[in-house]
Amino acid sequence: MKLLSRAIAGLGLALLSATGPALAQGYPAKPIRMIVPYTPGGSIDTVGRIVADEMQRILGQPIVIDNKPGASGMIGSQEAARAPADGYTLLFNASSQVYMPLVIGRKTYDAEKDFTPVAQVGYVPLAVVLNPAVPGKTLAEFAASARSQPGKLTWATSGLGTTSHLTEEMINRQLKLDMEIVLYKGAAPQLTDVVGGHVSAAVSPLPGVSPFIKAGKLKAVAVTSAKRLASMPDVPTVAESGMPGFELLSWYGLWGPANMSKEVVAKLNAAVHQAVKNPTVRARFAELSFETADNTPAQFAGLIQDEIRRVGQVVKAANIRIDP
Incomplete structure (x- = not known):
């Protein structure tokens, strides 16, 4: 009886190992749902749509963007985590994930x-941007103005725990600013209220904020990269503005639910990297100062582990803790 049980178990494992590559060969056989856990029009949504549009040409099936904003991206992320691990529900998110x-x-x-x-x-x-009526041509000038009128000026953030939020918290602490941080359900409503003068300033990734800067609806006073950007050479870095050594970038990625087939993951990874090499996509990304990556799923997992350690140390040192 034991021998029979072992034989059945062995047969089951063999069948499972055989079905993985077979499933990947037929994948995708129907449309793919890509959850974006923020509102349409923001940086994550903008980049996600550019990538999804090219990926669906490569994979031969539609990729449907499903915006699920709320709770600083947690609603959409949780929904993706609960989905079947069959490769037909994916999550496009940023480092806030x-x-x-x-x-x-x-x-x-x-x-x-x-x-x-x-x-x-x-x-x-990311760019630190102000409503055009708010004083200051640089972050240093803006900070001096904010310190001279404690509690009057405000930040808008696209969500708690986002790179936008963490940067604003760090600027407040290091430059000793008394500025409330107002929460929004994504970059689009965040930036709209800064443009409208309801909030003084914001930190936001370039893909979403660039059109507002180019149109003169927002003024950029700093960027969060280590060096000045070729696209905005007159805008100082945050590091040049009283926070030496500062650098914080927003990185974007694609996830699926836990335990996805390695073969399906490999096929999606290849499609992503083929998509971002398309000349039209590269030109669009260049306009947004977006740098593409080319790594394996294992390397992406390693990046996630490194970021948890690195940013975790910053969060602990700054005592950043929130309860949404």
Whole structure:
């Protein structure tokens, strides 16, 4: 009886190992749903749509963007984590996917255990922007103005635990600013209220904020990269503005639910990197100062582990803790 049980178990394992490549060969056989856990029009949504549009040509099936904003991206992330691990529900998110569990008092998901890393798509600096009527041509000038009128000026953030939020918290602490941080459900409403003068300033990734800067609706006073950007050479870095050594970039990636087939993950990873090499996509990304990445799922998983350690140290040192 034991021998029969072992034989059946062995047959089951053999069948499972055989079905993985077979499933990958037929994948995708239907449309793919890509969850973006923020509102349409922001940086994550903008980049996600550019990548999805090219990926669906490569994969031969539609990729449907499903915006699920709320709770600083946690609603969409949780929905992706609960989906079947068959490759037909994916999550396109930014580094906030990893940062959020570091700062929230009550964890709702584990950034490593509840997801399968598929591909890092790339990374981008953020810009510190002001409503044009707010004083200051640089972050240093703006900070001096903010210190002279404590509690009057305000920040807008696209979500708690985002790179936008962490940067604003760090600027407040290091430059000794008394500025409230107002929460929004994504970059589009965040920036709209800064343009409208309801909030004084914001930190936001370049893909979403660039059109507002180019149109003169917002003025950029600093960028979060280590060096000045070729596209905005007159805008100082945050490091030049009283915070030496500062650099914080927003990186973007594609995840699936935990335990996805390695063969399906490999096929999606290849599609992502083929998509970002398309000349039209590269030209669009160049306009947004977006740098693409080319790594394996294992390398992406390694990046996530490194970021949890690195940013976790910053969060702990700055005592950043939130309860949404």
